[in-house]
Each structure stands twice: as structure tokens, then as C-alpha cells.
Amino acid sequence: MITSYDNLPVSKYEAIQATVKENGDDLAIVAILAGKTEDELLNMPLTEYEKLRDGAAFLYYEPQPHKVAKSYKIGYFELIPCTDERKLTTAQYIDFKELIKTEYTMPQILSVFLVPKGKAYNEGYDVLEVQAAIGAELSILDAI
Numbered sequence: 001m002i003t004s005y006d007n008l009p010v011s012k013y014e015a016i017q018a019t020v021k022e023n024g025d026d027l028a029i030v031a032i033l034a035g036k037t038e039d040e041l042l043n044m045p046l047t048e049y050e051k052l053r054d055g056a057a058f059l060y061y062e063p064q065p066h067k068v069a070k071s072y073k074i075g076y077f078e079l080i081p082c083t084d085e086r087k088l089t090t091a092q093y094i095d096f097k098e099l100i101k102t103e104y105t106m107p108q109i110l111s112v113f114l115v116p117k118g119k120a121y122n123e124g125y126d127v128l129e130v131q132a133a134i135g136a137e138l139s140i141l142d143a144i
Contacts, residue, residue: 002033003055005063010106010143011135016059030056065144071117072142075133077125079114089121106143107131 002008012032019028031038034052041049072079082088096112111131112121119125134143 001035001052001055004058005141006139008033008140009136010110010138010140013140013143014106014135026053026056029059063141063144066139066141069142072114072138074137077130077133078117079130079134080117082113082115092121095122105131105135107134107138110134110138110143 002012015032016029019025019032027038027041030049030052031041033056034041041052068081068083070080072081082092092112096109099108099112108131111127111134114130114134115121116125116130
């Protein structure tokens with residue numbers, strides 16, 4: 001069970017945001033955080049569910065972002081953030097501009113600015129693998 005923003009990966013944060021926007025259902029949110037289905041939660045004793053629900057209380061508070069790190073170890077990637085806009089490549093700038101015109105996800109946007117160590121942007125690695133790793137493993141506090 002995820003009980004803090006520190007342990008909440010980007011993809012689960014986005015799933016919670018979508019759930020809140022759609023219906024704000026506590027059961028669905030707890031299911032996301034607990035890694036269980038709603039049916040599993042409905043079939044558990046109420047006292048167990050209440051403990052899980054109480055663990056989700058951190059969501060009532062705004063996340064306090066971490067400072068940008070020099071690198072992020074995510075899966076088998078070591079991702080280096082581009083924090084100086086003067087060092088952005090033209091490809092990064094174009095990709096960013098195109099992404100914000102669409103229904104983008106946070107991993108897609110972050111993959112423009114987080115590049116595997118020793119690689120040039122979008123060269124010598126699979127950007128979809130980077131996006132999957134960001135979604136699954138990067139803390140929302142680092143992503144913000």
C-alpha cells in the first residue's frame with residue numbers, strides 16, 4: 001500500500017487524478033494505492049479496508065516537490081535532467097511543443113527532459129522504455 005507521495009509513482013498519480021476527475025470514488029483511489037481490484041476491496045473485512053483508506057489520507061495535502069536531482073536511477077536507466085534551456089536540442093524543443101498540443105502524459109513530457117546518461121536525446125535508446133520506467137518508478141515528488 002502506498003501511503004505517501006514519496007512512494008507514489010507518476011503513473012499511479014495520473015490514474016488517481018483521472019479517477020478524481022471522473023468520479024472521485026474513494027474505493028477506486030484506494031484500489032490504485034493498494035494495488036488491488038475494487039472487487040478485492042469490497043470483499044475484505046471493513047476494518048481492513050478502513051486501514052487502507054486511512055493510509056490514503058496523504059492525498060488530502062498538496063505534494064511538496066523535491067529539488068531537481070543531478071540524475072535519477074529508474075530501472076536500468078540513469079536519467080540526466082536537462083535543467084538549462086540553453087542546452088535543449090531543437091528536437092527536444094519541437095517534441096515538447098508538439099506534445100503539449102495533445103493529450104500528453106507526464107512520462108511523455110518528462111522523457112523529453114530526462115535523457116539516459118551518455119546518450120543524445122532520442123538516440124541509442126528506446127524512448128518508450130524510458131517513458132514506461134518514468135511512469136512505473138519515478139516518484140511524483142521528483143516528477144513535479
